[in-house]
Amino acid sequence: MGNIRTSQIKRLSKQIVRDFHDQLSTDFQNNKHVVEEVCSPMSKKMRNLIAGYTTRIMRRFKDQEIQVLEEL
Template sequence: MGNVRSRAIKRISKNIVISFYDQCSVDFESNKHVVSSVTNVQSKSYRNKVAGYVTTLMKQIKDNKIQTLEELI
């Protein structure tokens, strides 16, 4: 079974990947810093959930499960 994420987390994460693709990576720690710098998320757990989904999306892009960024929209 996979993780269930809210619509807001998915929406924010997809927008970050589309807008800041060059700053995102498959590393969770670096994505935490990107999320902190480009959003105003106050909660640490919410920031970590967004960063985790950004990491998941970047891994899917790397493994060619997502071919283009337009598929995220």
């Protein structure tokens, strides 16, 4: 079983996906750099958690599980 992410991580990730979906992809490393540029200074762990959840959202969008990103 995986780790449960806090509501803060989910909220920030969804906001980043809504605002910067054109810069994000299904690649964690790319998303990590985008999150680092977009968000204010944060810890490495929090940056990685947000990048991981944004990667998961983008994969679900690519696999057609999510139709509209703005409804997140």
